Amino acid sequence: MSGQTPPTLEELARQALLRNEALAISALEKLPWTLFPALFKDAFNGRHTRIVKAMVAAWPFPCLPVGTLMKTPNLEIFQAVLDGVDMHLKREFHPGSEQLQVLDLRNVHHEFWNIWTGREGGACSAETVDERPVVKDLPRYALRRLHLKVVTDLYLRFPLNEEQACFLQWVQQRKDFLQLHCINMKIWTVPVCPIKEILSVFHPGRIEELELNMGWDVSTLARFAPCLGQMRSLRKLFLAYIYKNTFRTGTRTAGREERCISKAFAQFSKLHCLQHLSIDDIFFLKDHMKQILWSLKTPLETLSITNCDLSQTDLNNFPWSHSLRQLKHLALRDITLCTSCLKPLGVLLENVAGTLESLDLQGCSIKDSQLTDFIPALSKCSQLTRVNFWDNDFSMPILKNLLGHTANLTKMNVEQYPAPMQCYFGLGSVSEGRFAQLCLELMDTLRALRQPKRILFSTDPCNECGERCVYDLGPRLCPCLH
Numbered sequence: 001m002s003g004q005t006p007p008t009l010e011e012l013a014r015q016a017l018l019r020n021e022a023l024a025i026s027a028l029e030k031l032p033w034t035l036f037p038a039l040f041k042d043a044f045n046g047r048h049t050r051i052v053k054a055m056v057a058a059w060p061f062p063c064l065p066v067g068t069l070m071k072t073p074n075l076e077i078f079q080a081v082l083d084g085v086d087m088h089l090k091r092e093f094h095p096g097s098e099q100l101q102v103l104d105l106r107n108v109h110h111e112f113w114n115i116w117t118g119r120e121g122g123a124c125s126a127e128t129v130d131e132r133p134v135v136k137d138l139p140r141y142a143l144r145r146l147h148l149k150v151v152t153d154l155y156l157r158f159p160l161n162e163e164q165a166c167f168l169q170w171v172q173q174r175k176d177f178l179q180l181h182c183i184n185m186k187i188w189t190v191p192v193c194p195i196k197e198i199l200s201v202f203h204p205g206r207i208e209e210l211e212l213n214m215g216w217d218v219s220t221l222a223r224f225a226p227c228l229g230q231m232r233s234l235r236k237l238f239l240a241y242i243y244k245n246t247f248r249t250g251t252r253t254a255g256r257e258e259r260c261i262s263k264a265f266a267q268f269s270k271l272h273c274l275q276h277l278s279i280d281d282i283f284f285l286k287d288h289m290k291q292i293l294w295s296l297k298t299p300l301e302t303l304s305i306t307n308c309d310l311s312q313t314d315l316n317n318f319p320w321s322h323s324l325r326q327l328k329h330l331a332l333r334d335i336t337l338c339t340s341c342l343k344p345l346g347v348l349l350e351n352v353a354g355t356l357e358s359l360d361l362q363g364c365s366i367k368d369s370q371l372t373d374f375i376p377a378l379s380k381c382s383q384l385t386r387v388n389f390w391d392n393d394f395s396m397p398i399l400k401n402l403l404g405h406t407a408n409l410t411k412m413n414v415e416q417y418p419a420p421m422q423c424y425f426g427l428g429s430v431s432e433g434r435f436a437q438l439c440l441e442l443m444d445t446l447r448a449l450r451q452p453k454r455i456l457f458s459t460d461p462c463n464e465c466g467e468r469c470v471y472d473l474g475p476r477l478c479p480c481l482h
């Protein structure tokens with residue numbers, strides 16, 4: 001006997017229907033609606049395009065979360081879904097039959113399938129789950145005017161793939177009678193014109209998360225700026241990779257560049273829902289933090305700046321910004337701060353001591369004397385669960401001092417500290433013995449104060465192999481030192 005459970009009668013019936021497409025399609029009218037989801041899932045996974053199309057047309061539930069099922073892109077099956085929606089929109093409305101209201105194309109977990117196909121803990125009976133709303137008693141003309149809501153996420157990379165091109169053409173032609181919602185939009189290296197066209201269909205006001213990773217120059221960003229300003233529901237903005245400007249140097253062109261930058265940052269004042277702002281590799285950020293911080297109208301939860309230049313004036317503005325008073329996550333990563341005064345960072349940490357949950361200062365080349373400027377403030381950040389100080393130049397005494405001030409940070413889950421400078425030989429190679437001994441000593445310093453959950457000391461990446469020597473439960477050396 002094999003350990004496999006024999007198929008249920010219902011499963012056998014579904015398999016029989018899928019083997020005979022014509023029968024399956026003709027049987028749909030009489031098929032109990034509770035059986036639709038499981039049959040649809042099987043038809044979709046088996047790529048029975050004609051059955052999928054007919055089932056979408058006859059879909060008896062208000063929502064069809066088909067995006068969850070699209071694990072591997074397939075143009076034919078996707079086209080069948082869209083054709084089915086077209087048929088659904090055109091069909092005569094019969095009182096008692098259900099109207100599809102939401103087509104969800106997002107690849108996100110959806111309880112719907114678990115409940116109705118009962119395959120993953122789906123012990124719910126059909127009666128307990130009220131997924132079918134009462135059919136609205138409306139005249140036929142009103143129902144025709146009810147819009148179908150299409151919810152999607154768009155990850156656009158130029159050139160668009162076949163499925164995206166087909167979908168965008170489909171929505172473009174139906175935009176007058178569909179409500180199109182793009183929740184999460186990622187745009188990678190797409191020229192401005194096609195984006196503006198896409199945003200004329202998917203209204204920018206409904207986008208909640210935007211990632212712009214486009215390799216534009218400043219003037220292109222300025223042309224896109226009005227679209228950004230329309231994104232009134234935006235909660236999360238990730239702005240990355242703006243090239244050096246194409247303007248030539250000179251007073252006139254420098255003025256033009258400044259106007260473009262102001263135009264782009266001025267849009268931040270319209271983003272009334274913004275909570276998370278990440279900026280990565282933007283060449284013109286230096287000396288513009290004040291402009292950004294004063295444009296923000298809401299308290300941020302996350303501020304992340306990576307791989308940019310910041311001036312002392314930029315740092316001086318951090319503690320004065322109202323939008324940074326409730327920060328939960330602060331990351332200033334791969335920013336050279338070795339010549340800056342970090343006292344303003346200390347004041348900022350004091351301001352957010354009650355809310356800050358993570359602090360990431362990896363790769364900032366911070367030195368001992370600078371760290372002392374914010375150790376007292378850091379010791380008050382009792383909500384911290386993560387810190388990362390890797391790739392900074394700290395000596396053994398200052399690391400001991402730092403760890404000695406973390407007694408109150410009892411919520412810490414992951415702590416990343418740089419291995420002390422005393423671990424390196426003159427030319428930057430690692431002394432294996434000193435690395436193991438000093439890291440153990442630091443670990444003991446911390447354990448005398450509290451019980452750390454996960455703590456990692458790391459050297460800079462090795463010049464030869466690029467890997468790190470990391471000390472957690474013991475030393476793990478880079479391949480060159482094995």
Ligand SMILES: [Zn+2]
Nearest residue numbers: 462465478480
């Ligand atoms: Zn190595």
